[in-house]
Amino acid sequence: MIESIAEVYDKLKLHYPPQRWWPGESQFEVMVGAVLTQNTAWRNVEKALDGLRSAGCLSLERIHQLLAADLALLIRPAGYYNLKARRLHNLCHFLLANGGVDVLGEWPTEQLRRGLLGINGVGPETADDILLYAFRREVFVVDTYTQRLFSRIGITAGRHDYEALRRRVEREISGGAPEFAQFHALIVEHAKMICRKSPLCNECPLQLECRHGVAIASSTH
DNA sequence: ACCCAGGGTCATA
DNA sequence: TATGACCATGGG
Structure with missing residues (x-):
């Protein structure tokens, strides 16, 4: 027992x-993956990430600029694409409104967690994925x-x-x-x-x- | 033809 | 507070 x-x-x-888990080129890519993998098999997320990458759109600024409809098209293999396009936009808005990824990296863990949970579309697990794998905070998912x-x-x-x-x-x-x-x-x-x-x-x-x-x-x- | 995947939100009771 | 509907593609 x-x-x-x-x-x-x-x-x-x-x-x-x-x-070896959650390989990502950047912190931002990890965050995008965290949203895309919601109730979704990781292999489908990889296809969506590849789609974004080959379109040159795997960056905070580019995703922020994209129309929701175009973003949805790029992440289609990940499922729930209309929903997730909105959630990615919400995430980008949060990141930009608070000075970007590097500035957020200075925030205390609890404050950052509350901030992430305030994003519509980011629940407990997604927030903790981001805290642990993108920001390397001492948080268990x-x-x-x-x-x-x-x-x-x-x-x-x-x-x-x-x-x-x-x-x-x-x-x-x-x-x-x-x-x-x-x-x-x-x-x-x-x-x-x-x-x-x-x-x-x-x-x-x-x-x-x-x-x-x-x-x-x-x-x- | 079914089941489910590295969830979360919103409307109801 | 606790269910239920909804979101949607792709592989087993």
């Missing part, structure tokens, strides 16, 4: 290679995989409670931003593995999320 969050991290590190995993193991009582879980991981895992990033990446890697290869509890690689013989890979299984 798994008892602590640190124990989960240790097991994941033992069974999977170190993950709680995504649906994380919630499902911890809920199954019995670490959480199965409640949503995003903030509580985030704080708890940040308190129990030491090492700061690099460790938070690695932990999050390993959770996603693990989720992909069990989803494809071992949907059943008894076959899962780590015997990690086993509980009452129920599959964890998908809530609908």
Whole structure:
């Protein structure tokens, strides 16, 4: 039986290679990816990012200038393109209205987090993606995989409670931003593995999320 | 033909 | 506070 969050991290590190996660040419590209990947497979996000790049539009100024309709066309493979075009514009507006990415880099983490959450289209996970992977702040990202995993193991009582879980991981895992990033990446890697290869509890690689013989890979299984 | 993916907002009750 | 509808493409 798994008892602590640190124990989960240790097991994941033992069974999977170190993950290189969220490669991006710039902080801004990471932020764009964070919006585009909302409820969307990453491979589709890559297509959209490539589209923006090859159009020479993967920059704060260019996206800000684009008409929503044109932007939507460029990010079409990422899905929800009309919605996400608006959200990207909202993000750009926030960045420009506050002096740009470098100036925001000087903000304290809590202030920056509140600012990001104030953007229409940026919720808790997207904000924390940006804080951790674009600004390298000591913030852990709680995504649906994380919630499902911890809920199954019995670490959480199965409640949503995003903030509580985030704080708890940040308190129990030491090492700061690099460790938070690695932990999050390993959770996603693990989720992909069990989803494809071992949907059943008894076959899962780590015997990690086993509980009452129920599959964890998908809530609908 | 279905299921779901590295969510978030808004309208209802 | 808590559900439900909605957004939409692409791969399994």
